[in-house]
Amino acid sequence: MNEPILTEIPSWLISGLPWIFALFAILGTACAIGLWILVAQMRSLDQLNARLVPLEELTSLVRKLSGEREDLDLRRLEHVVVDIRDGQKRTEDVLLRAVEAQAQQSNGESDGVLIPVAPGPTVGERVVNRLLAMGYERVQIISPAVEVTALANADGEVLIEAHRGGALYKGRVVIRGGTISDVELQPSYSIFP
Numbered sequence: 212m213n214e215p216i217l218t219e220i221p222s223w224l225i226s227g228l229p230w231i232f233a234l235f236a237i238l239g240t241a242c243a244i245g246l247w248i249l250v251a252q253m254r255s256l257d258q259l260n261a262r263l264v265p266l267e268e269l270t271s272l273v274r275k276l277s278g279e280r281e282d283l284d285l286r287r288l289e290h291v292v293v294d295i296r297d298g299q300k301r302t303e304d305v306l307l308r309a310v311e312a313q314a315q316q317s318n319g320e321s322d323g324v325l326i327p328v329a330p331g332p333t334v335g336e337r338v339v340n341r342l343l344a345m346g347y348e349r350v351q352i353i354s355p356a357v358e359v360t361a362l363a364n365a366d367g368e369v370l371i372e373a374h375r376g377g378a379l380y381k382g383r384v385v386i387r388g389g390t391i392s393d394v395e396l397q398p399s400y401s402i403f404p
Contacts, residue, residue, distance in 0.1 A: 286377065290348065297343045304332075335359045338369050338384045341391055347373035347380065364389045371396065 332340065335352055338359075342350045352359060353370035362369065368383040373396065382396035 293348050294343070294346070297348075301340055301343070333360065334362045334369070334386060334389065337391060338371065341384070341394065342371065342373050342396075345394065347375045347396070349374045362386045362389065 335356070338352065339350045350371065350373040353372055354368075358367070359369055361367070366387050368385050370383055371381070373380050379399040380396040381399055382394070384391055385393040385395065
């Protein structure tokens with residue numbers, strides 16, 4: 212008694228059914244291609260990220276190293292290098308004088324003629340060497356060269372300007388009998404009130 216109600220399918224739907232399936236197939240293919248491209252991009256990003264991981268470790272190591280080295284003061288390092296250079300120059304001068312003196316003495320003995328040995332450092336050189344040994348740098352002798360040379364066997368004083376710790380020091384070096392007896396330097400900021 213109850214008969215199923217069959218409705219008729221419109222003819223335009225039946226004739227358009229292959230086109231609808233083709234449209235769904237094209238959309239499905241486009242989605243599959245889009246997903247495949249996204250997966251490929253994710254793989255390349257993973258490879259790039261794997262290459263960047265060592266850079267992150269390197270960055271953390273550099274930060275750690277810079278944190279450990281914050282206590283180094285470049286000014287102090289520069290002063291140490293200048294002191295090493297000055298010490299090397301003084302050592303080189305002493306070695307050269309010793310080698311020249313030895314060569315001259317050996318030549319003088321073999322020829323029977325005595326060749327004078329190279330003189331020691333001048334008063335000015337001794338003053339500069341003493342101040343460099345005390346930690347001063349950029350030492351300048353203010354006294355005229357004639358006066359300094361005259362102090363080789365006399366008493367007097369040599370006026371000096373030098374730097375230490377970034378401050379300018381002014382003062383004098385007292386000479387007694389051609390040798391340095393006292394060094395009196397004061398920072399320039401304590402000279403003026």
